[in-house]
Amino acid sequence: MPRLRFSVPFFFVTSLSLGLTACSTGKTAFYHQEEFSDTSAFSRSFPGSEKAVCEAARRALLGQGYVISKSTDNTLDGNKSFQPASDKHMEIAFHVVCASNGNGKSSTMFASATQDGYGIKKSNSSASLGVSVLGSVSMPFAASDDSMVRVSSETIRSADFYDRFFGAAERYLLVDVDDDTAPAKK
Numbered sequence: 580m581p582r583l584r585f586s587v588p589f590f591f592v593t594s595l596s597l598g599l600t601a602c603s604t605g606k607t608a609f610y611h612q613e614e615f616s617d618t619s620a621f622s623r624s625f626p627g628s629e630k631a632v633c634e635a636a637r638r639a640l641l642g643q644g645y646v647i648s649k650s651t652d653n654t655l656d657g658n659k660s661f662q663p664a665s666d667k668h669m670e671i672a673f674h675v676v677c678a679s680n681g682n683g684k685s686s687t688m689f690a691s692a693t694q695d696g697y698g699i700k701k702s703n704s705s706a707s708l709g710v711s712v713l714g715s716v717s718m719p720f721a722a723s724d725d726s727m728v729r730v731s732s733e734t735i736r737s738a739d740f741y742d743r744f745f746g747a748a749e750r751y752l753l754v755d756v757d758d759d760t761a762p763a764k765k
Contacts, residue, residue, distance in 0.1 A: 620738035623745040629677040629686040639747035668697040696731035
């Protein structure tokens with residue numbers, strides 16, 4: 580009777596290919612979208628100190644109706660609410676960090692905005708009232724509670740969106756003037 584002989588490499592290759600097939604799901608992970616390239620929609624360099632650059636960002640957001648929730652010399656957070664329909668609510672939250680470029684003459688503004696979507700969630704609750712003297716009489720009482728729940732959250736990746744923001748910040752930028760180069764007052 581002939582006996583089949585398999586070598587060790589056959590078992591190794593077979594088990595490896597089965598293992599790799601089992602591990603692959605066909606979905607691309609979100610971290611594969613991250614480019615970390617030299618040009619980014621999320622940052623822009625401006626002349627001036629980090630304090631002046633962040634002040635320009637603060638004014639740009641205030642000028643568009645954002646509410647500033649946190650502001651320091653080099654960071655700020657702001658948000659703005661929208662209601663596109665009676666049962667929907669949207670919110671854009673900005674986070675801005677300003678960092679000196681080390682030369683004392685320019686700073687980079689890093690901005691990231693997220694868009695959160697909220698929808699109405701209806702929760703029905705009911706209660707029964709039983710009266711034992713009358714027998715098994717129950718009177719149902721129904722109530723409905725509506726609450727807003729977050730149904731989506733996403734970082735805004737549109738280069739055009741950030742170009743408009745950085746353009747608005749540039750219009751508000753007050754460049755630090757060196758005392759030596761300022762004209763003398765008479």
